[in-house]
Amino acid sequence: MIYFDNSATTRPHHDALSSYTEAAQTYFANPSSLHRMGGKAEQLLTACRKQAAQLLHVEENEIIFTSGGTEGNNLAIKGTAFRKKRIGNHIITTTIEHPSVLETCAELEKQGFQVTYVDVDKYGYVTADKIRAAITDNTILVSVMHVNNEIGTIQPIQTIGKMLTEFPNVTFHVDYVQGAGKVELDLKKSHIHLCTLSAHKFHGMKGSGILFKDKDVFIAPQLSGGGQEQELRSGTENVPGITAMVKALRLTMENLRDQPARLFELREKLWEGIAKMEGVILHSPPAGAPHIVNFSVPGIKPEVLVHALGEKDIYVSTKSACSSKNSDASAVLLACGVPEAQAESAIRVSFSYDSTMEEVEYFLVVLQEALTQLKKVMR
Amino acid sequence: MKSIYLDHAATSPMHPDVIQAMIPVMEGTFGNPSSVHAFGREARHIVDVARDKVAASIGASDKQIIFTSGGTEADNMALIGTAIARKEQGKHIITTAIEHHATLHAANYLESQGFDVTYLPVDATGAVKLEDLQGALRPDTILVSIMMINNETGIIQPVQAIGELLKSHSAYFHTDAVQAYGTEEIDVVSLGVDLLSVSAHKINGPKGIGALYVADHVRIKPITYGGEQERKRRAGTENVASIAGFGKAAELAMNQRAERKAAYQQLQDTFVSELEAAGTNFFINGDTGPRSAGIVNLSFPGTNVESLLMNFDLSGVTVSSGSACTAGSVDPSHVLKAMYGEDERVTNSIRFSFGYGNTAEAVAEAAQTVAAIIKRLTKGKE
Numbered sequence: 001m002i003y004f005d006n007s008a009t010t011r012p013h014h015d016a017l018s019s020y021t022e023a024a025q026t027y028f029a030n031p032s033s034l035h036r037m038g039g040k041a042e043q044l045l046t047a048c049r050k051q052a053a054q055l056l057h058v059e060e061n062e063i064i065f066t067s068g069g070t071e072g073n074n075l076a077i078k079g080t081a082f083r084k085k086r087i088g089n090h091i092i093t094t095t096i097e098h099p100s101v102l103e104t105c106a107e108l109e110k111q112g113f114q115v116t117y118v119d120v121d122k123y124g125y126v127t128a129d130k131i132r133a134a135i136t137d138n139t140i141l142v143s144v145m146h147v148n149n150e151i152g153t154i155q156p157i158q159t160i161g162k163m164l165t166e167f168p169n170v171t172f173h174v175d176y177v178q179g180a181g182k183v184e185l186d187l188k189k190s191h192i193h194l195c196t197l198s199a200h201k202f203h204g205m206k207g208s209g210i211l212f213k214d215k216d217v218f219i220a221p222q223l224s225g226g227g228q229e230q231e232l233r234s235g236t237e238n239v240p241g242i243t244a245m246v247k248a249l250r251l252t253m254e255n256l257r258d259q260p261a262r263l264f265e266l267r268e269k270l271w272e273g274i275a276k277m278e279g280v281i282l283h284s285p286p287a288g289a290p291h292i293v294n295f296s297v298p299g300i301k302p303e304v305l306v307h308a309l310g311e312k313d314i315y316v317s318t319k320s321a322c323s324s325k326n327s328d329a330s331a332v333l334l335a336c337g338v339p340e341a342q343a344e345s346a347i348r349v350s351f352s353y354d355s356t357m358e359e360v361e362y363f364l365v366v367l368q369e370a371l372t373q374l375k376k377v378m379r
Numbered sequence: 380m381k382s383i384y385l386d387h388a389a390t391s392p393m394h395p396d397v398i399q400a401m402i403p404v405m406e407g408t409f410g411n412p413s414s415v416h417a418f419g420r421e422a423r424h425i426v427d428v429a430r431d432k433v434a435a436s437i438g439a440s441d442k443q444i445i446f447t448s449g450g451t452e453a454d455n456m457a458l459i460g461t462a463i464a465r466k467e468q469g470k471h472i473i474t475t476a477i478e479h480h481a482t483l484h485a486a487n488y489l490e491s492q493g494f495d496v497t498y499l500p501v502d503a504t505g506a507v508k509l510e511d512l513q514g515a516l517r518p519d520t521i522l523v524s525i526m527m528i529n530n531e532t533g534i535i536q537p538v539q540a541i542g543e544l545l546k547s548h549s550a551y552f553h554t555d556a557v558q559a560y561g562t563e564e565i566d567v568v569s570l571g572v573d574l575l576s577v578s579a580h581k582i583n584g585p586k587g588i589g590a591l592y593v594a595d596h597v598r599i600k601p602i603t604y605g606g607e608q609e610r611k612r613r614a615g616t617e618n619v620a621s622i623a624g625f626g627k628a629a630e631l632a633m634n635q636r637a638e639r640k641a642a643y644q645q646l647q648d649t650f651v652s653e654l655e656a657a658g659t660n661f662f663i664n665g666d667t668g669p670r671s672a673g674i675v676n677l678s679f680p681g682t683n684v685e686s687l688l689m690n691f692d693l694s695g696v697t698v699s700s701g702s703a704c705t706a707g708s709v710d711p712s713h714v715l716k717a718m719y720g721e722d723e724r725v726t727n728s729i730r731f732s733f734g735y736g737n738t739a740e741a742v743a744e745a746a747q748t749v750a751a752i753i754k755r756l757t758k759g760k761e
Contacts, residue, residue, distance in 0.1 A: 003418070008411040009616060017405050021398060024585065030389040033699050035692040036483060037384065067448035067587060070605040071614035100605030100614055106602050205405065206446065207587045207618030222602065224450040224484035234481060235451035236390060236580060238587030241621075306416055315416045 002314040002359045006201075007149050007178060007292055007350035013203040013251055016244040020205060023240035027375060031237050032226060041239050048239075048246040052210060055249055056195075058161075061215055064229045065242050068179050068209040069177040069198030070100040071222075073143075075211055075233065076173045076194040077104045079219030080141045081113055087169055088138035091115045094245035095335035096153070097145050098175055109139040114138070121156045123285035124153030124336050128163040141171045146179035150332040150348055152181055152283045152292030156266055161191035177201050181252030182263065182291050193217040199245035202252040203352070208241035263290035266351050266360050277371060283341060291352065294333075296345040300374050305347060308370040314363055317348050381481040382695030383745045384480060386560060387581075387734030388530055388674050389699050393624070394583040394735060400627035401585065404620040412617045413606060422619045429626025433590050433700060434678040436629040437556075438566035445494030445591045445609045450557040452579030452602075453591040454524075456613070457553040457574040459601040461522050462489050468549070469519030474498040475507050475536075476717040477529050482555055483713075486524070499525075505534035505665035509544060520550040527559035531701040531714040531730055533561075533674025534665045542571020557589075561632040562640045562672050573597050579621070584628030585733050610740045620679055631734035644672035646733040646742045651675065659753050664715060664728055670722055674714075674732045681757040688728055690752045696745050700729050 003011065012020075023044060029037035031045045053060045066072045080090065093105055095117045105115045116134045120126050131142060142164060144155050155173055164172050173194040179185055181202040187195055194217065199208040213219060213232070225234030231369075253264075267290045274280050274295055283294040297305065302318040309316055318330075329343035349363070384392070390399055404425055410418040412426050416418075416526055430441045447453045462472060474486050477497045486496045497515045499507050507525055516523075523545060527538050538554050545552045553574035556565055561582035574597060578589040593599055605614030632639070654661060654677075664676040679687060684700045701712040715725045733742065 001418075005411070005414060005418070008414050008419070009409060011409050012405050017402070020405070021402070024393050024398060028390065028392045029384075029386070029697075033386055033389050033697075034688055035386065035697045035699070037382075037386075037697050038389070066619070067452070070603055071448070073602050074614075098605070099639065100603075103604035103614065161467070198616075200409075204618050205618070205620060207621050223451055223455050223481075224488050225454070225481035227480070227484075228479050234455075234484070235449045236578075236586055238448075238585075240585070241587050279501075298724070303415060310416045310418075315414075317414055317416065317419045 002230065004034060004351065004355065004363065005315045005317045006352040006355070007348060008317055009200045009206065010203045011354065012200070012244065013248045014250040015251060018202055019247045020240045020244040023243040027239055033238060044243060045239055048242050049255040051246050052249065055189055055253055056212060056214055059215060061230065062212055064175055064213055064232050065237060066209040066211050066233060067207055069175070069196055069201070072196035072198065072209045072211040073098065073100040073175055074224050075105050075219065076196060077101065077141065077143055078108065078222055079358060080171045080173065080194065081108050083218050083220040083342055084171070088140040089113045090136050090138035091132045091141045091143070092118060092131055092139060093143040093146070094118050094120055096120050096124050096148055096332045097143065098149055098177065101145070101175055103144050103145055109260045120335055122337050124148050124151050124287070124332065125285070126155055128156060128159045131160055132163055133168065135167055139167065139170050141173060143173040143175070145175040146185055147183055147289045147292070148164050148332060149178045150330060150346070151294040151336070152288035153285050154179070154287070154289055157192070158190040161239070165191050178289065181249065181256055183289050184256070187212060194219070199241070202248055204245035204248035205241050208238055208245040210245070231307040248374070252353070262353065263351055266355055266357060267291070267293060269357060269360045270349060270364070274367070277368060277369070279375070281305060283336070283338060283346060291350055293349045294346055296342045296347060297371060298341050299378060300345060300371070302345050302347055304374060305370060308374065309366060312366045314366060318346060381741070382697060383737065383741045384697045385731045385733060385737070385745060386697050386699050388730060390580050390586065391583045391734050392736055393585060394628060394631060396631060397584055397624045397627045401624040402622045404623045405477035408619065412619060413608065425619055425623050427618050429622045432626040433629045436565070436633045437577070437592055438568055439592050442610065443592050443594060445593060445613050446617060447589045447591055447613060448587055449580070449589040450555070450576055451481040453576035453578070453589045454479065454555055456591055456599070456602050456708070457487045457576060458482065458485040458489060458522065458524060460602055461553070461574065461597065462494055463552050464598040464600045465521040465551070469521045470494045471497070471517050471520040472522045472524070473499060473512065473515050473520055474524040475495045475501065475526070477501055477714045478503065478524065478526055479530055479555055479557070482524055482526070501717050503665070503718050504667045505529060505714070506668050507536055509537060509540055512541060513544065516548055516550070520548065522551045522553060524553040524555070526555040527563065528671045528674070529714060530558045531712055532665045532676045532718070533558070533671035535669040535671060538572070539570050546571060558671065558674070562636065562643060564636065567592055567594070579625040579628055580633045585621045588618055588625045588761050589744040590625070640672045643733045646737055646739060647672060647675050649739050650731060650742050650746045653743050654750055656752035657747060659750045660757065662724070662755070664724060665718065673734055674730060676728055676730045678728045679753050679757070680686050680723065680727060682727045682753065684726055684728065686756060687727070690756065691729070691749065694748045694752060696748055700728065701730055
């Protein structure tokens with residue numbers, strides 16, 4: 001199997017799974033319980049929190065464990081909006097965010113908040129100047145993703161963060177789900193206040209995530225109950241899932257540190273191969289994230305191509321898994337100004353550190369064959 | 380002595396079959412169920428199969444199950460999601476003083492949003508009275524939330540009778556069935572509930588996964604926005620492996636429910652009779668009506684909860700004073716306070732909860748340990 005859909009989800013790391021089962025069996029007690037078994041579970045949880053903080057170069061009390069990226073984005077955005085609504089009701093984001101950001105903003109609009117969706121250029125880039133221009137006296141939150149999940153655009157987060165330091169009322173949230181472990185991001189230097197990570201995008205398990213929250217910013221909880229996670233996220237902590245996540249984060253970040261060029265080499269090979277193919281249009285920015293390449297073959301339905309590749313045990317996707325149900329065009333590509341026919345036929349290839357050069361080479365051969373075959377049928 | 384875990388109401392060990400059900404999914408079927416390729420469809424299939432099992436375990440159909448990150452999220456969604464969806468019909472909500480904090484604090488939140496919440500009291504029986512509910516019902520009552528089994532005392536609430544009573548009222552009826560799930564028979568139709576919360580880690584399943592049953596006619600707003608998972612009611616990539624584990628745990632619980640209930644009741648009876656045989660001075664809190672097979676809450680006159688917890692723990696008897704979710708503190712139990720007021724029971728009571736892995740022998744031994752500790756702590760006080 002060649003699994004090139006790592007932006008949808010990744011294979012859990014073997015060591016992360018071992019951590020999961022070990023924690024589930026040995027440290028199953030409720031970390032809120034006062035007895036020693038609870039204490040051991042709590043110690044493990046604290047150790048995980050400490051390690052997550054070290055890996056992200058932040059403080060322990062700035063880590064909130066969540067059920068994943070969607071909850072992280074919801075908590076960051078709604079949590080800020082409701083907490084700061086007396087200060088203002090204006091939110092700024094971009095047109096190419098993940099649905100968990102866009103849909104949350106849409107819901108807030110229904111509740112009386114105003115949202116500015118800053119537009120992007122043909123490669124999906126937003127600029128600090130465009131965001132600055134959108135800021136009003138009522139602006140309380142700016143939410144910009146780090147790496148776009150469909151085309152791999154890397155936003156100028158540090159520049160935006162620096163610019164936002166001039167606006168002390170504005171909380172800066174970054175959806176780091178696609179970038180974590182693949183593209184460096186310095187949370188503190190980028191003046192980020194809230195930052196979302198999701199375990200299953202970096203070889204942890206589904207159902208776990210992290211929201212980094214700067215200790216000096218405040219948000220309103222979105223789940224009420226036992227008061228876990230500094231009263232910001234109630235619910236019994238998923239200690240095994242958290243243990244697996246932190247292990248996976250460390251391993252992925254070590255990959256990034258030890259072989260920073262690896263994904264770039266895969267991408268370059270793929271890019272060159274695809275660029276040579278007739279009738280194929282590349283959508284990803286040339287300087288985009290090293291693990292995402294988006295292209296389309298106008299005239300060929302993406303489902304047909306995905307299916308043809310699937311026959312050869314190769315898995316890629318049409319667009320974000322979170323919006324695959326709508327068979328219409330990619331909203332991200334449309335926002336980049338890509339014509340509808342192209343935006344409807346987009347294919348996303350996404351790598352992990354498990355991906356190999358041989359797989360890329362084989363993929364290119366199979367893709368070329370499939371295109372030749374399908375074009376014959378079309379004629 | 381070997382230590383014994385008697386805190387199954389806080390969380391329960393995972394059943395080996397549950398772990399076995401999860402491992403192949405984690406290793407082999409890690410796709411995103413929303414992906415259109417075959418690999419994603421395999422993951423979707425696993426979610427579908429587990430959904431059927433969870434649905435069957437409470438007499439619901441698959442489309443009525445929303446997977447959540449656990450009991451807390453299910454309770455929050457049930458209260459907040461329906462209250463917001465129905466706010467035009469009314470702003471009155473009824474719950475009880477003895478609910479889990481996930482319900483109570485969600486209700487507190489709704490109060491801060493302009494809803495009017497009635498917290499029904501209980502007396503020393505620990506059970507909600509139908510006449511109190513009847514008296515509190517108003518034309519603008521949109522939601523009643525009353526738990527099936529109290530997590531601290533194990534007292535069974537008259538949910539079926541409440542469901543019957545509410546048939547003639549337009550208010551939705553939510554029950555937090557987290558503690559009942561696995562030992563009590565649950566059938567959403569005969570209970571007459573519109574919403575019901577369950578959590579996997581209380582029935583030997585994984586943490587981080589739960590479900591909310593939502594009857595077809597119920598209007599509910601999501602509390603999480605994003606992708607279109609869970610029929611657009613709960614965004615977020617499905618936690619496939621944990622859902623598979625939950626499905627397995629639900630299946631086991633359903634198949635073994637009667638045996639489990641009988642076994643846990645026997646453990647409880649053994650525990651209590653061993654204490655009696657040792658001449659221990661104790662009361663069962665709420666010993667006047669039906670209680671859960673798996674939970675007994677005991678008051679030990681002349682002691683205090685901190686020293687009880689510490690001494691039990693040091694002797695290997697792993698128990699809690701109440702809800703683990705009153706994170707890390709030994710605040711007086713809100714449940715016992717509601718039952719007894721400022722009685723000393725509030726400060727000298729311990730919850731013992733029985734479950735998977737406990738044996739009669741070990742439970743008897745634990746009772747003897749407890750008896751010896753109580754004797755030592757109350758020496759000269761009688």
